[in-house]
Amino acid sequence: MNNITRSFLSNPRALVGLAIVLFFMLIALCAPILSDHGPNDRVARPHQPPNTEQIMGSTRMGRDVFTQLVHGTQTSLLVGFLAGFIVTAVGTLVGITAGYFGGKVDEFLNFLTNIVLVIPNLPLLMVLAAFIGEASPMVIAFIIGITSWGWGARVTRAQTLSLRQRDYIQASELIGESSWRIILVELMPNLLSIIGFNFIGSVIYTVITEATLEFLGLGDPSAVSWGVMLYHAQTSSAISVGAWWEILAPCAALALFGAGLSQLNFAIDEIANPRLRTLGRLKRYQKRLAGDPEDKPPVNAAAMAAATRNDTVLQKEGSK
Numbered sequence: 001m002n003n004i005t006r007s008f009l010s011n012p013r014a015l016v017g018l019a020i021v022l023f024f025m026l027i028a029l030c031a032p033i034l035s036d037h038g039p040n041d042r043v044a045r046p047h048q049p050p051n052t053e054q055i056m057g058s059t060r061m062g063r064d065v066f067t068q069l070v071h072g073t074q075t076s077l078l079v080g081f082l083a084g085f086i087v088t089a090v091g092t093l094v095g096i097t098a099g100y101f102g103g104k105v106d107e108f109l110n111f112l113t114n115i116v117l118v119i120p121n122l123p124l125l126m127v128l129a130a131f132i133g134e135a136s137p138m139v140i141a142f143i144i145g146i147t148s149w150g151w152g153a154r155v156t157r158a159q160t161l162s163l164r165q166r167d168y169i170q171a172s173e174l175i176g177e178s179s180w181r182i183i184l185v186e187l188m189p190n191l192l193s194i195i196g197f198n199f200i201g202s203v204i205y206t207v208i209t210e211a212t213l214e215f216l217g218l219g220d221p222s223a224v225s226w227g228v229m230l231y232h233a234q235t236s237s238a239i240s241v242g243a244w245w246e247i248l249a250p251c252a253a254l255a256l257f258g259a260g261l262s263q264l265n266f267a268i269d270e271i272a273n274p275r276l277r278t279l280g281r282l283k284r285y286q287k288r289l290a291g292d293p294e295d296k297p298p299v300n301a302a303a304m305a306a307a308t309r310n311d312t313v314l315q316k317e318g319s320k
Helices: 002-009 012-029 065-101 103-118 121-132 137-147 150-163 167-174 179-215 226-235 244-272 274-289 301-319
Strands: none
Touching: 002 012, 002 244, 012 065, 012 244, 065 103, 065 137, 065 150, 065 179, 065 226, 065 244, 103 150, 121 137, 121 179, 137 179, 150 179, 167 179, 179 226, 179 244, 226 244
16 A cells, blocks of 8 residues: 555655645635625625736626636536545445455346446436426535446456455365455455546536536536536626636636646556556656767666556456
């Protein structure tokens, strides 16, 4: 575990992504402190451009865009992490159970997974949200959570099937350890990278999908989130009247938060895959070779091969 932590902290993508995500989490936690009035309070003239008092301008109803943005961060992040937890929990439970126990259990759970994967997700979400009528952000999170776990279950099942044949799993079964202890102690630590990848990807998908549904008018217009901000900007013809700040603020927040989570996703993939780490070292080594001819280090193929073997060993030690 120390090797994994050290690899994570030494990865530039991981540090950048973590800084962005923590920045938005800090905004969500400090939203009441960052603004001294409510997100639905009328504090300015309609469509007022950014100024010293309203640094991000105001909406058609005279509401402060900055206040709505920081309070909307609370809602959007809560929905994203809640739905991401549901997707990851269901997908991990289904995938591990199907891959480890096999037989009829695997056939039944694989059948359910195929059904979830075959049904188009976004049209299904739109139909459910329209049927419920002005779905609240928490309802949208729950709907996304119970309809989007198929991909994670399929990937987790495939990795579990591979780990199921390892010697240490079979040895644990021979000495009489219970199935659930083997799953929790032997399998789960080796699936952490896939679980983390699934969780971060689910959070990205949820935040964007929630904003899409609310932008289309399928959410609760009285709520405060990034998607509702876009919906109100659309209904008030913000672009037509030149109020670009109403669109820019939530769009920039969505793009920046998605970029931060994507960097974390890439970093987890690099840490979990020793070949990607070695590829990064080779690229840096080639850049040094392409630099100053007098500063070129000698090419040492044996050292590069040893580095590859060391990365593989560290990966195995960190996963156990």
